[in-house]
Amino acid sequence: MNVFVAFFNSTVVAVVATALALVVCSMMAYALARLPFRGSAVVLAAIVLMMLVPTEVILVPLFKQFAALGLLNTYGALIIPHVVSLFGVVLLRQFIANLPVELTEAAKIDGANAWQNYRYIVLPLIRPGLATLGILVSSRRGTTSCGRSSPPPPRACRRSRSRSSRSDPLTGTANTGWSWRPRSSPSPRRCSSSSSPSDSSSRASATPV
Incomplete structure (x- = not known):
């Protein structure tokens, strides 16, 4: 495997996923902290409850979903799961909630809208959280x-079942059950050591008395 290609792919995925996560999580946190709407407390409680679900529970369904969408072995399958971080939303929401309300209210009096408050007031103050x-x-x-499927083996493998009770000379264990063995080229046929009666009579006649 080319090390430079792997390093380039990892760098692209890390940079894009981190940038998208910072933008999306900061917007969600700003909406939960500074834009009052009906059901904001329910949304925050749902986010906290979803943080209790381990990643291993959704790993297989997520893999099957990416396989159905044809996103395996692509940048999208490695970036999309990290765009929204539930912990990041809660973290940045706490950062924004601790900011003085007078800053955003003064900006509103000066004519700033919600986007300008977010862009010029909130984002510079939550840089440690970001x-x-x-x-x-x-x-x-x-x-x-x-989103990455397992690479194919270097050599084709076949599934062979061994029922012999002979022990392995290296490990001392019996070769029983199912085992994966690489395919090997067929061994050449060996010539039979038995000779026909005509060949033996001809050799006997050629021997001097």
């Missing part, structure tokens, strides 16, 4: 590979 979330997302991205 840096923390970026480190967490980039480090977590390197430990999961749900």
Whole structure:
């Protein structure tokens, strides 16, 4: 495997996934902290409850979904699962909730809308939280590979069943049950050591008395 290609792929996925996660999570956190709407507490409670679900529970369904969409072995399958981080939403929401409300209210009095408040007031003040979330997302991205299928073996393998009770001379264990063995080229046929009666009579006649 080419090391430079693997390094380039890892760098692209890490940078894109981290950038998208920072944008999406910060927007969701700003909406939960500074934009009051009906059901915001329910949404926050649902996010916290979904954090209790382990990743291993959704790993197989996520892999099957990517396989059905044809996204296996693509950048999208490695980036999409890390775009939304539930922990990142809760983390940034707490950062924004601890900011003084007077800052955003003063910006509203000056004519700033919600986007301008988010872009020019909130984002510069939560840079420590964004840096923390970026480190967490980039480090977590390197430990999961749900969108990557297993590479094919270097040689074709066949499934053979061995029922012989002979022991292995190296390990001393019996070769029983199912085992995976690489295919090998067929061995050449050996010539039979038995000779016909005509060949033996001819050799006997040729021997001097």
